[in-house]
Structures are given as structure tokens and as C-alpha cells.
Amino acid sequence: MTPDTPFNRENPELFGLPPNAKRVFAGKIFDTWQWPQKLFDGSEAIFEKIVRFPTTSVIATAGEKILLSNEEQPGAPPFRDFPGGRVDPGEAPLTAAKRELLEETGMISDSWELLQRWVCDGKIRWFIFNFIARDCQKVAEADIDAGEKISSKWIDFEELLMLSDDPKFRGRELKELFLRARFLPEKKEELRRKLFSSS
Amino acid sequence: MTPDTPFNRENPELFGLPPNAKRVFAGKIFDTWQWPQKLFDGSEAIFEKIVRFPTTSVIATAGEKILLSNEEQPGAPPFRDFPGGRVDPGEAPLTAAKRELLEETGMISDSWELLQRWVCDGKIRWFIFNFIARDCQKVAEADIDAGEKISSKWIDFEELLMLSDDPKFRGRELKELFLRARFLPEKKEELRRKLFSSS
Numbered sequence: 001m002t003p004d005t006p007f008n009r010e011n012p013e014l015f016g017l018p019p020n021a022k023r024v025f026a027g028k029i030f031d032t033w034q035w036p037q038k039l040f041d042g043s044e045a046i047f048e049k050i051v052r053f054p055t056t057s058v059i060a061t062a063g064e065k066i067l068l069s070n071e072e073q074p075g076a077p078p079f080r081d082f083p084g085g086r087v088d089p090g091e092a093p094l095t096a097a098k099r100e101l102l103e104e105t106g107m108i109s110d111s112w113e114l115l116q117r118w119v120c121d122g123k124i125r126w127f128i129f130n131f132i133a134r135d136c137q138k139v140a141e142a143d144i145d146a147g148e149k150i151s152s153k154w155i156d157f158e159e160l161l162m163l164s165d166d167p168k169f170r171g172r173e174l175k176e177l178f179l180r181a182r183f184l185p186e187k188k189e190e191l192r193r194k195l196f197s198s199s
Numbered sequence: 200m201t202p203d204t205p206f207n208r209e210n211p212e213l214f215g216l217p218p219n220a221k222r223v224f225a226g227k228i229f230d231t232w233q234w235p236q237k238l239f240d241g242s243e244a245i246f247e248k249i250v251r252f253p254t255t256s257v258i259a260t261a262g263e264k265i266l267l268s269n270e271e272q273p274g275a276p277p278f279r280d281f282p283g284g285r286v287d288p289g290e291a292p293l294t295a296a297k298r299e300l301l302e303e304t305g306m307i308s309d310s311w312e313l314l315q316r317w318v319c320d321g322k323i324r325w326f327i328f329n330f331i332a333r334d335c336q337k338v339a340e341a342d343i344d345a346g347e348k349i350s351s352k353w354i355d356f357e358e359l360l361m362l363s364d365d366p367k368f369r370g371r372e373l374k375e376l377f378l379r380a381r382f383l384p385e386k387k388e389e390l391r392r393k394l395f396s397s398s
């Protein structure tokens with residue numbers, strides 16, 4: 001699945017599942033898939049994997065600053081994250097990222113790039129598409145739904161890297177990247193270039 | 200859930216789910232749970248979370264060395280990891296860890312400690328219990344089942360930390376700990392002490 005692939009929860013191959021996998025349960029955001037798998041001694045067992053609706057996360061920049069969200073969702077403690085959210089069926093990840101950035105912050109950008117596609121686990125087929133949106137411009141008011149409370153603030157590059165120490169930062173898929181950038185000068189420059197200058 | 204709590208897949212509170220959550224699907228290793236959740240505007244929506252059978256992972260040491268496994272499982276590329284595996288229903292994580300270490304390597308230890316309990320995600324209630332087993336002794340031959348191929352080798356502390364750069368290392372829940380130990384001297388000494396000297 002690429003940033004331009006429409007999300008189809010009925011296609012197992014989109015998530016690296018074998019073509020003979022059957023969806024045995026379709027949930028709100030998690031689907032359960034099973035298939036018969038041959039073992040090393042020739043016997044067979046039922047294997048199982050989970051597909052979660054893919055999500056997007058947008059590191060939105062303007063000048064030398066980066067937009068961070070303070071969020072609350074029902075039944076969970078407050079947390080910090082980047083704008084983003086779930087990809088709807090039929091929607092491509094890049095389209096979803098643009099929609100979420102506009103809904104949550106009122107911002108648009110003409111300079112999008114995929115920073116990484118993170119996969120949770122071999123058996124948990126949850127993709128997070130981390131995008132960069134450079135030189136963002138505010139064109140509307142934020143339009144937040146009843147399922148969340150969101151406020152935004154601008155942080156600088158050093159604060160971004162220190163999110164790797166913040167227990168309230170929810171972007172776990174980015175922590176390793178930020179840690180390496182803190183400790184390895186060439187990784188730091190590489191990330192800074194990606195965030196602030198389009199190629 | 201602690202290292203001594205028996206795994207009960209029918210008890211939602213063990214995984215931090217609300218007491219009114221209902222299990223809507225019971226899979227081979229993944230259960231799906233749902234409950235009605237009040238939103239900020241007073242309306243209600245069905246929320247969903249996944250519980251995966253908890254797993255254990257054992258950093259087994261002897262002298263200054265650490266045991267690393269090369270593993271293969273049907274339908275997946277080879278990988279490196281520590282001994283360990285799934286916690287069975289009714290079994291406590293520490294009991295499961297001792298059982299898996301013995302089955303996969305023929306080793307036992309009198310000096311066990313929990314290094315960390317890792318949780319995948321707020322919505323994916325998968326716990327990994329990372330144990331340390333110090334001063335291991337071989338008392339039997341390994342007894343591997345048809346679902347895996349496993350061979351072990353001893354590595355030293357510096358090689359352990361460099362697993363954080365190894366794309367074939369499956370212990371993703373330990374990568375951040377190893378990265379910090381590589382770059383922060385006090386974290387390095389803390390981890391070394393935990394692995395090699397019982398308190």
C-alpha cells in the first residue's frame with residue numbers, strides 16, 4: 001500500500017496477507033483474517049492476523065516551526081501528537097492526510113512528501129503514513145468533531161526531537177527517528193533538510 | 200497485568216478495557232472488544248479495541264554473554280529475537296517465560312527480573328513482558344515444535360546494543376532501550392548492571 005493506493009479492507013494482499021486469507025470478522029476499525037498455513041513438518045494450522053484501518057500523521061511546517069497538537073479523546077488521558085487520523089475506505093492515505101490537516105488545523109500545503117510508512121508488526125497489519133507538509137498556510141478555521149478536542153502550537157526543531165522523551169507524545173512510530181536525530185549529527189541534518197526544504 | 204497474573208482472556212479489566220466492554224469476536228490469538236462510549240457532545244459511539252495473547256521475551260545471560268536466537272516461522276522471512284513466546288490462558292507471564300526458555304534452549308535460571316512491560320498501543324492491548332534471566336544453566340536439550348526453527352548463539356553486550364540497527368531483529372519493543380544505552384553512558388551502565396548482577 002502506497003500513499004496513493006485507495007484503502008480497500010476487502011483486499012488481503014494490500015496488507016501483505018496471503019491471497020487465500022479469509023476475513024472472519026469485520027469490526028469498526030479492526031478486521032480479523034485467517035488462513036490455513038503449512039508448518040515445517042507438513043502439518044497445517046490456522047494462522048491469524050489483524051488489519052487496522054491505516055492512519056496518517058502530518059508534520060506540518062512553516063518557516064522553521066512545526067505544528068504540534070494537544071489532543072483529548074473520550075475515555076483516554078490527554079496526549080500530544082501531530083495532526084492526522086484514520087484513512088476511510090476508498091480513500092488514499094495522501095488524500096486522507098490533506099483532509100485531516102485541513103479539518104484539524106485549517107491549513108493546506110503545496111509541498112507534501114512521505115517521511116516513512118511504519119508497520120506495527122508482522123501479525124498486526126497497521127500502517128501509519130507519516131507525511132511532511134511544508135510551508136503550510138492557514139485558509140480556514142479548524143473543524144473538530146465530537147470525538148476529539150484539539151488545540152495546536154508551534155514548536156522548533158530541537159523541541160521536536162525532544163518529543164522522544166515525552167511520555168505524553170503519542171507518535172511512537174517517530175520516536176526512534178527522533179532519537180537517532182538527537183544522537184547522530186548526520187541523521188539530524190537529514191531530518192532538518194527533509195522538514196524545511198523541498199528537493 | 201503483572202508477571203504473576205494468570206492470563207484470562209475473558210476479563211477486560213486485565214487489559215485496561217472498561218468493565219462494560221463486550222468481546223464481540225474471539226480469535227486464535229486476537230480478541231475484539233466493543234463498548235458504547237460517550238463523546239464530548241453527549242452523543243454515543245461504539246469504540247473498539249483488540250486484545251492479543253500476551254507474549255514473553257527472555258534476555259538470558261551467562262557470565263558476560265547474552266543468548267540470541269535465530270528463528271524461522273512458516274510463511275515469514277528468518278529473524279533474530281530472544282527466546283520467548285505466547286502466554287497460554289491460565290498461565291502467568293513469568294511461568295510462560297520459564298517454560299519457553301527451557302523449551303527453546305534447555306536453560307534454567309534462579310535469577311529472574313522484569314526488565315519492562317511494553318504495551319503496543321492504546322487500542323491494541325498487546326503486552327510484551329521482557330524478562331532478564333541471569334546466570335543461566337543448560338539442563339536439557341531444546342524441544343522445538345513444528346511451528347518454528349530455532350538456533351541460538353551467545354553475543355556480548357556491545358553486540359546486544361547494536362541490535363537496534365539490525366533490520367532482522369524482531370524485538371522492536373527493546374530498540375528504544377538499546378538506542379538510549381548506546382548514546383547515554385548512564386543508561387548503558389544501568390542496563391549492564393541489570394543484565395549481569397542481581398541486586
